[in-house]
Amino acid sequence: MSVLVYTENWDGKFKKSSFELVSYASKVAEMLNSAVTALSIGKVDTAELEKLGKYGAKNIISVVHDSLTTLDNQAYTKVIADIVRKINAKIVIMSFNNTGKAIAPRLSVNLTAGIAPGVSRLPLSINPFIVYKRAYSGNAFAHLLIETEIKIITLAQNSFELIESPVSPTIENMQVDIDQGLVKTQLKDVQKQTGKVLLTDAEIVVSGGRGMKSPDNWGPLVELANLLGGATACSRPVSDEGWRPHEEHTGQTGKIIAPNLYMAFGISGATQHLAGVSSSKYIVAVNTDKDAPIFEAAQYGIVGDALKILPKLVEAVKELKTR
Amino acid sequence: MKILVCISNVPDTTTKVKFVDNNTRFDSTGVQWVINPWDELALTRALELKDASAGVIQSVTVAHVGTAAAEPTIRKALAIGADEAIRVNADPADAYTVAGCLAEVLKNDPFDIIICGIESSDHNGSAVGGMLAEFLNYPSVSAVSHLNIENGQPVIIREIDGGKESLSVSMPFVAIVQKGIAKEPRIASMRGIMTARTKQIKVVEPQAVKALTRVVEYEMPQKRGSCKFIDPENPKQLIELLQNEAKVI
């Protein structure tokens, strides 16, 4: 009874979320008295693969195939399902990111395995198998019972810490057969976002709402995010107005994020906005209205003008860095 | 060409979420039910494509798996402009049941493009679309932010973690759509509302599909500690607290 964790790399380097997944999988395996096998698809060199061992991956399966250079949901599902059967994995763990959302549901049907999507904690119990997941867009959590022999968990991003438990892993380069007829999506063009911290990966997010008044006022907000090594975000009206790019829109109908720190400037804190950010560990709010709902979600607040306060925060962080 | 949009019936986004029966069941008293926001945008895009297709897209159908209680929501989809509606008469316990029921109907009544939303605002599963595609053995593309038909073929942009990809895909297929797919949801016109009244909702009785998961209990999110207010004249103090107390910077 082993635990299979699906890792992702970006140009041959594992994402931090992959190490989080392996850390999580190791803890689940511990609860089951079993071991973790990590699966990597795509070209990753041995030194990089070995890094998964640092977080407890005993076995590493590396698959490289020309038909798997871009995500074809059907082909990926077949490859992963075959490996699950081959190693007799009983628990499959993936990220609740775009890739995980694309593959996990297909795997669920392929393996007749119940799926717990967007899990943010270790299983509440193993027998019966009950996990804790987000529901009603963050307004509640559900204790979900999975009744099948094989179980799939997709882990909400940034919800589990890195935990080192080093082992020296065995690496197996596995050959897979893929029927060309199976690949029905064709990639035509890729636009990669480079040089910026990805919003969904970021540990610190600095965000602006309509209270920022104009797109011209974003300078100090962006500067603050850069100084803190974070990403920038915004409320929906701000992206609807075209003040900021759509990729930055957080909330129920935008991105759902869970950074360690979310700083909201001039955001009222509507439920639909909070649905996307309420899992953040700390929320800071700066708003002129002391009764704004955002202060009910925040641990730290300043009642004041974001446009005056932002430059002072930038100065304070600069000072901190030179200390 | 025929398009199907799968719609989920969810509590209005401003609903105060509460539970009954020892926190095992969602309290629906007084709740306003609406089309899941993503599905409303998906329907809007399907209708835009049909309008622009000069007859190539013959119809846009909506499908819902649920009880008769959802009929007002289905009728709203007809009022917005869907040509036909199917209700699979079941009270689904999980996404697997929803997808299994839909797949059964679609095996006998196929569509060229099936559209699902990226997530329903109640279950937050992001699961039905992918499951349905696997049941039908169709390709699926997820996190689709743009869908067009060019020379009779689908052209797609999807979001990946850290960028965008444009793709082509063979039909039939399932598109799982997210932000960007349509700008604003289309609103029902007076005429739409009138004609929707006379349209039939086709009710299909499914074979039982066994659920794989079950919610045993709900829990409300933990209240955060009350907000600590910092003097607006001294924002520096905030940075100190974030560093020394919260330890997040």
Ligand SMILES: Cc1cc2nc3c(=O)[nH]c(=O)nc-3n(C[C@H](O)[C@H](O)[C@H](O)COP(=O)(O)OP(=O)(O)OC[C@H]3O[C@@H](n4cnc5c(N)ncnc54)[C@H](O)[C@@H]3O)c2cc1C
């Ligand atoms: C179906 C649906 C889905 C939605 N999805 C989302 C979503 O995903 N994400 C999202 O964000 N919204 C979403 N919304 C919209 C949401 O309801 C709110 O309208 C929106 O979040 C408000 O954005 P805001 O806080 O920037 O603007 P406002 O509500 O206008 O608030 C601006 C705030 O700034 C404060 N302010 C003004 N001037 C200053 C100043 N100088 N300094 C500091 N503070 C100042 C004001 O006191 C106010 O609190 C959705 C709505 C619906 C109906």
Ligand SMILES: Nc1ncnc2c1ncn2[C@@H]1O[C@H](COP(=O)(O)O)[C@@H](O)[C@H]1O
């Ligand atoms: N009961 C349902 N009937 C029809 N379609 C549904 C139903 N539930 C969910 N869907 C579709 O599946 C998408 C994702 O839902 P979920 O997997 O529940 O997050 C929704 O946006 C709908 O398109």
